Amino acid sequence: MPRAKKILITLTSHDRLGDTGRGTGYYLPEAAHPWKVFTDAGYDVDLVSVSGGKPTADGADISDPIQKAFLHDPKIAAQLEATPRPGQVTAGDYDAILYVGGHGTMWDFPHDQDLADLARDIYEAGGAVAAVCHGPAGLVNLTLSDGSHLVAGKNVAAFTNSEEASVGLTEVVPFLLQSALEERGAKHSAASDFTAHVVVDGRLVTGQNPASATEVGEAVVKVLAS
Template sequence: MGGQQSDAKTKRVALVCTSASAMGEHATGAWLEEIATPYYAMIDAGVDVDVISIAGGSIPLDAASLSGDFFTPDCDKFTKDETAQKAMKNSTALAKVKASDYDGVYLAGGHGTCEDFYKNDALTAFIDAFVAAGKAVAADCHGPIALLTCKKPDGTPLVSGAKVTCFTDSEENAVGLAEKVPCLVETEMKKLGAKFEGTADWTPNAVTDGKLVTGQNPASSKACADAFLVIL
């Protein structure tokens, strides 16, 4: 984990998280399930996982993801896992890693991503490098906001003509944050020519198009991670 070299046969993935603890005046962060579930899915599949964040260091968590039904068994396991907690508190800054060192990139969600994934040139370039190399790219819930500025090797928008999903406009309205996010990701994806595939609010939904996998919401974490592992 956390930067160690793996042998040639072992797949290595960059699990990228937000470093933002607020979206404007709204307290938020990363959504724990969207980190914990793919983390264990990959570990269980024998994949090396490096926990990366935009700024490095401790990753802030949205308090809402630590309570009630949102606090899943994977979340509980993750909070008691010394290795996982060390990785969360000492995440590697995006600026210190290279796409060429990884076989795939997985973008975890949470409203914090609306602050530092959105129109982030460094993150865009990082993801574009995976796309250009034909490597697996996955993003769940609000993680896909990073994909809005990504391009295919021919310079066209990454999501143009692609089957994708994300936290839907309906879900954004349901949580009362449609007026606070910098953009409605579903709306923007459609503007870019994406073939958007949403489902009922809070229903698990993961969509694969070539080497790109997107998940709709926290409940989609497992399906998104599993689909990612298939193409990895």
Template structure:
């Protein structure tokens, strides 16, 4: 009988751009598509965020043509978890074997310097769990150090939201930094797909990263493959 792993999905609490009235937040499909893969194994999951409570969703990500978004929008358990996310400071990392950092531009502000998040990543990874992230959620890995003092992402194969995608989205002047640049500065082995906004993932041991929203489902599939088929 296959083991049942518990999943922790971390979402942003940040909603404000510095110079725009439009709100940012979680990019919805980066969670719904990942959850859809976890549901195939009936894996239990929790949603957490830096501040806890309601997870704000980037309005631009609410695509009614996305049948997976629609499916999970009508899932009462999922909606309850979105409305009552666990505060990161209250998370017990020992309960989880899979960690997933979802993106949306908001995560660029409240993931990188969050010490509670860094501790959760470190503990789950060092206990042999899987750590996955997609899009801007990869920013939550930037400053994670392991117990021996080494940086988690140093010399690791990684991807994340690219500079060209940020420019196409016309938000390169709004974010606090460009994720691709920062990942390269941290000495990770960054790669991106040849065509922007198409699915691209990287796998390095128990670290799985996806470039953009379209990569979320593939990240989920790869996480399950690594957990169940090796």
């Protein structure tokens, strides 16, 4: 009997915005909108976070019915109370992994080896790896079994240096995401600030900003159907 179709959504556990005294976390609409696309396409969705437990959400807008549905879905609500860590889930259970953004990702996604290993194993088994906005921070140090960077030579989109400057956080984040991906050999492309932009390169799907979240989900479903 074949296993259920499943996608894993990854959330940051980092909740402080550098030394600003402000909070951050995973960006709720970037989790909710792909979740809606995935579930509508017949996929089961699980959540994981870097440190496990209850991750902090940012950017919530409960007037958005999709965000409200995400938070009130019984399965999602239960998982959000006690997410597992990456080392506690099995790559072979999933068809794809999505790195959700939020500024917190810039501090913890790049340095979690279990998370990198999980995404590598999903990708090398023929699954898809996706990331949106600051989520591609999880791709910066993601290497394949041959030691090469997953993004090397790949076309990608991510939160741009221009967008980071426009929100006044260039000097707050530990690195500039666009620049870091380019340093790993990625071919970064960008649309105008805060407009939707999604790039698909084989089984790698990336989106530039929150406006890209739904289209990232749709692109993942198309990749998995091909």
